[in-house]
Amino acid sequence: MLVTRRSLTRVRMLKKRDDIKKVFSSKKYYFSSILVRYCPNDQNCSRFVIVPERKTHGAVGRNLIRRRISEILRTNQQRIREGFDIAFFVKRDILDFKYEDLSDLLVKALEKGGFLRS
DSSP states (O other): OOOOOSSOOGGGBOOOHHHHHHHHTOSOEEESSEEEEEEEOSSSSOEEEEEEOTTSSHHHHHHHHHHHHHHHHHHTTTTBOSSEEEEEEEOGGGGGSOHHHHHHHHHHHHHHHTOBOO
16 A cells, blocks of 8 residues: 655655754745755755745744645645755735646746756
8 A cells, every 4th residue: 555645754844943944044045936945965855944934924824835835845846956955935925826826836946946857
């Protein structure tokens, strides 16, 4: 029986304070409606952290943004290149996007940064 994961694995989520500081202080970034900062890591997978804006309709809105983006990353994880720590800084207007529009936006942002396999 094939079991599919419902969320990103812990290995793929960036949790340690030092690792997150390293990405935040990175000079490598680009903006595509979502600010994306990244730095290379020495692991065989890419790791992510999602940082919603503090003014985003309280904890419920911030968690909704995190869940949506995590799901988009999970469904596209086979296409994402390994070896990067990536931080997504998300503005509050993302809550107004439909899931499909947010998915297109995030995939385009990953393409722009060169994180997707061709």
